[in-house]
Amino acid sequence: MSIFEFEFMRRAFIVGFILALIVPCIGTIIVLKRLSMIGDALSHASLAGVAAGLILSINPVLGAAFACILAAFGIEAIRKKIPKFSEMSIAIIMSAGIGLAGVLSGFVKNTANFNSFLFGSIVAISDFEMYFVAGISLLVLLSFIVLYRELCYTAFDELSARLSGVPVKTVNSIFTVLTAVTVSVAARTVGALIVSSMMVVPVACSMQIGKSYRQTVLYSVMFAVIFTLSGLFISYYAGLKPGGTIVLTGVLCLLLIIIIKKAAGRTVRQ
Amino acid sequence: METVIKAQDISFSYGGEPILYNIGFSVNKGDFIAVTGANGSGKSTLMKLMLGEIQLQRGNIWLFGTEIRNFKHWPKIGYVPQNGTARAGGFPATALEIVRLNLYSNCGLMRFPTKALYKNADEALKLVGMQDYSKRLIGDMSGGQQQRVMIARVLAGEPELMLLDEPTTGIDAESAQSLYMLLSKLNRERKLTIIMITHDIARAADYVNRTLCLEEGSIVELMREQILTEQYHRHKHPQRSAENNDEHI
Numbered sequence A: 001m002s003i004f005e006f007e008f009m010r011r012a013f014i015v016g017f018i019l020a021l022i023v024p025c026i027g028t029i030i031v032l033k034r035l036s037m038i039g040d041a042l043s044h045a046s047l048a049g050v051a052a053g054l055i056l057s058i059n060p061v062l063g064a065a066f067a068c069i070l071a072a073f074g075i076e077a078i079r080k081k082i083p084k085f086s087e088m089s090i091a092i093i094m095s096a097g098i099g100l101a102g103v104l105s106g107f108v109k110n111t112a113n114f115n116s117f118l119f120g121s122i123v124a125i126s127d128f129e130m131y132f133v134a135g136i137s138l139l140v141l142l143s144f145i146v147l148y149r150e151l152c153y154t155a156f157d158e159l160s161a162r163l164s165g166v167p168v169k170t171v172n173s174i175f176t177v178l179t180a181v182t183v184s185v186a187a188r189t190v191g192a193l194i195v196s197s198m199m200v201v202p203v204a205c206s207m208q209i210g211k212s213y214r215q216t217v218l219y220s221v222m223f224a225v226i227f228t229l230s231g232l233f234i235s236y237y238a239g240l241k242p243g244g245t246i247v248l249t250g251v252l253c254l255l256l257i258i259i260i261k262k263a264a265g266r267t268v269r270q
Numbered sequence B: 001m002e003t004v005i006k007a008q009d010i011s012f013s014y015g016g017e018p019i020l021y022n023i024g025f026s027v028n029k030g031d032f033i034a035v036t037g038a039n040g041s042g043k044s045t046l047m048k049l050m051l052g053e054i055q056l057q058r059g060n061i062w063l064f065g066t067e068i069r070n071f072k073h074w075p076k077i078g079y080v081p082q083n084g085t086a087r088a089g090g091f092p093a094t095a096l097e098i099v100r101l102n103l104y105s106n107c108g109l110m111r112f113p114t115k116a117l118y119k120n121a122d123e124a125l126k127l128v129g130m131q132d133y134s135k136r137l138i139g140d141m142s143g144g145q146q147q148r149v150m151i152a153r154v155l156a157g158e159p160e161l162m163l164l165d166e167p168t169t170g171i172d173a174e175s176a177q178s179l180y181m182l183l184s185k186l187n188r189e190r191k192l193t194i195i196m197i198t199h200d201i202a203r204a205a206d207y208v209n210r211t212l213c214l215e216e217g218s219i220v221e222l223m224r225e226q227i228l229t230e231q232y233h234r235h236k237h238p239q240r241s242a243e244n245n246d247e248h249i
């Protein structure tokens, strides 16, 4: 029986493909701002939102999105206070998120539902969630394209961007919201524990071979699409968990690229 | 004569430690100024105050006649930061992409650069002699080449005032010379006002029309003949070495 005869697999491919378009776009800027771990902090905060959502019986995805936005602004606020050690802001919010998620999860009655957020449940997506992901993704993608140059310049150097007339504060706030909603929808599908690798691994691959900023962005999207689709295929036929398989496919590919690059460099030198 | 920057009674301290104390000076249109002073004397701090990057604690600065807290025309000012290349080096963008970033201010409503603006970027790269490297990743260039791209980026925005923080650090003597020549040419031909922090005042003195020196919180203007003695004092520390001589011989 073909993989696409199952409604849930078709959905998984659609949602996976959509996310693979937006997650690396956000990921590129995050990596260039030296905030690679932000995905981790936000996804853990989103778990607290999921737990809160399950307790208050509101949709956990909405709870996650809300918690992510709060956490993202928290990080941005702390980052401004200690600009030279901006990574610390991530660690602070991440521990707060984990702590809160841990405490709140003790009050959640349906733990199976909560666990599905840890490693994601791309093959168990409801209609509402599919449209929610599609809507959010369209918004994120459009914003990324419209703010393409502003985001690039702020990631390059905030002071120079401001001098050149870029409204840096506004751009940063918009980007914070985009990051938060992206993480919260991605956490639902690939899982809170691996969303960060989804943001960073395709970018790491594309930075190995990209010859310009534009190429780096385009290749990272290309890699993410390849990883997601092949990860879903492999997980289906090998009976593995999809979220983890997608990320492992990416890490393996990154290793291959690095080894090939090194080997190629050696032959050139000889 | 048009005043580009006027600073009056500005004081600044990080925490409790005073760095600048009651400093005042003014910069006229067309000036090419070298700012010098020992490490830690507050040169970069002064520049960041002029850019509004850190807040004034006392006194006031006027940029193009407007008080700094009301100043909006930041694209008139181009800034090349100290050690700017350290961060830029890892950025996955080509020289041309980086230079084009600074076309932003001139883009207008459509927010997209026109052909004429793109030509600005190409010309800026040509001015600094980097036109053959426009498609090269900034990370794959030498420190001096990166610095020239940083300068081209600022030039592409067509600023009226250019602030450079130690632009010749890590650049070989010949390239430093050609950078001074380029700045001097822009200063003469485009009436570009330039303030450049440098430790290399003996050589810069041939190109600049004024030299300011920061020392223990105050600013003094050096006359031409003082520049060589200042350079001598800085590197030889004559009083201290006299003491040393007593002890060791």
Ligand SMILES: Nc1ncnc2c1ncn2[C@@H]1O[C@H](COP(=O)(O)OP(=O)(O)OP(=O)(O)O)[C@@H](O)[C@H]1O
Pocket: B014, B015, B019, B037, B038, B039, B040, B041, B042, B043, B044, B045, B046, B082
């Ligand atoms: N963010 C900061 N917090 C606290 N102190 C600072 C900070 N930045 C600089 N300082 C201190 O302020 C003083 C002036 O620093 P500044 O960078 O302006 O010096 P500078 O004249 O540019 O030196 P250099 O020639 O080394 O570039 C130094 O003593 C420095 O230790």
Ligand SMILES: [Mg+2]
Pocket: B043, B044, B045, B082, B165
């Ligand atoms: Mg300095």
